[in-house]
Amino acid sequence: QVRLAQSGAEVKQPGASVKVSCKASGYTFTNFDINWVRQATGQGLEWMGRMFPNSGNAGYSQKFQGRVTLTRDTSTSTAYMEVSSLTSEDTAVYYCARALGSSSSGYYYMDVWGKGTTVTVSS
Amino acid sequence: QSVLTQPPSASGTPGQRVTISCSGSSSNLGSNTVTWYQQLPGTAPKLLIYRSNLRPSGIPDRFFGSKSGTSASLAISGLQSDDDADYYCATWDDSLSSPVFGGGTKVTVL
Numbered sequence: 001q002v003r004l005a006q007s008g009a010e011v012k013q014p015g016a017s018v019k020v021s022c023k024a025s026g027y028t029f030t031n032f033d034i035n036w037v038r039q040a041t042g043q044g045l046e047w048m049g050r051m052f053p054n055s056g057n058a059g060y061s062q063k064f065q066g067r068v069t070l071t072r073d074t075s076t077s078t079a080y081m082e083v084s085s086l087t088s089e090d091t092a093v094y095y096c097a098r099a100l101g102s103s104s105s106g107y108y109y110m111d112v113w114g115k116g117t118t119v120t121v122s123s
Numbered sequence: 124q125s126v127l128t129q130p131p132s133a134s135g136t137p138g139q140r141v142t143i144s145c146s147g148s149s150s151n152l153g154s155n156t157v158t159w160y161q162q163l164p165g166t167a168p169k170l171l172i173y174r175s176n177l178r179p180s181g182i183p184d185r186f187f188g189s190k191s192g193t194s195a196s197l198a199i200s201g202l203q204s205d206d207d208a209d210y211y212c213a214t215w216d217d218s219l220s221s222p223v224f225g226g227g228t229k230v231t232v233l
Binding site: 035037044045046047050059061062095097099100101103106107108109110111112113114115116 | 226
């Protein structure tokens with residue numbers, strides 16, 4: 001079945017970077033966008049960016065532009081999200097999610113989600 | 124501040140019907156369909172309703188989605204203890220060129 005398997009929890013110091021992986025299985029990786037969404041404890045869902053696995057291009061939330069980098073490895077069907085210059089405000093659960101639809105179709109939704117990767121930023 | 128506006132909480136007793144609203148603007152809900160996600164405590168969000176009123180396989184018909192203009196709603200009928208969760212609406216925003224979420228509604232089954 002369709003599945004997104006994320007890497008394990010990370011603990012980082014302020015100022016460091018973290019790279020989270022999201023390995024897709026059960027479908028053709030290059031046919032669907034991969035989005036990244038984060039959720040701080042007790043807070044709502046916050047969209048960070050999306051990657052187009054076919055081209056390798058990515059789009060970012062203005063909030064994270066310049067600090068988040070989305071990449072992929074098509075040979076292993078794995079998407080990556082790297083966040084740099086971490087602060088305590090980046091402590092959250094980070095999710096990857098497959099998306100269907102497009103900006104021109106009138107619909108765009110995330111149908112399969114990874115289990116999440118907890119990133120803790122603490123000195 | 125979320126782009127889509129949801130009430131922070133809603134509640135009902137088992138068997139009752141609960142409705143959650145989601146308000147947006149012409150650049151998002153006014154021109155795109157709405158999606159609803161259910162998030163049980165400690166788990167990832169799960170797709171509940173897509174393209175405003177469609178249910179993925181396995182989602183019971185107790186969950187009903189609708190959209191009109193720049194507003195949408197999710198109705199849960201025959202409320203069950205398993206429905207105790209957070210619910211998020213989402214859509215595409217043409218101005219931001221990105222998906223946007225509501226702030227979430229905590230549904231409590233009393």
